[in-house]
Amino acid sequence: MAKKENYEEMLTKLQDILNNLESDELNLEDSMKSYEEGVKLVNKIYKTLNSYEGKISIIKQEKEVEFSESDGDK
Template identity: 80%
Template sequence: MAKKESYEEMLTKLQDILSNLETDDLNLEESMKSYEDGVKLINKIYKVLNSYEAKISIIKEENEVEFSENNEDR
């Protein structure tokens, strides 16, 4: 089973893809494949970021509720 890539690993791969596309050493087919791989990678990165954003929102809400409950006791 394949290991799940970390956010940092995905960013590094995306940077590599962008570097390869910028060199103009690829033919059209290779460029299209790299572009497609980059778009797939960007979608994975967005999913990770959205997941973290949702977790942060939940944590933030929980802390705000705790804070307001503690202030009502005063």
């Protein structure tokens, strides 16, 4: 079973892909493969960030409810 990459690992991998593409050392076919891999990675990063954003929203809403309920106790 493949290990799920974390956000930082994905960013590092994307930076490596960008560095390779900018180096002009790849032929056209390898450049296209790297570009495709980079696009897939960007999509995974975007999904990860959306997931984190959703979790933060839920936590924030829970804390707002706790604060407003405790304010009524005064």
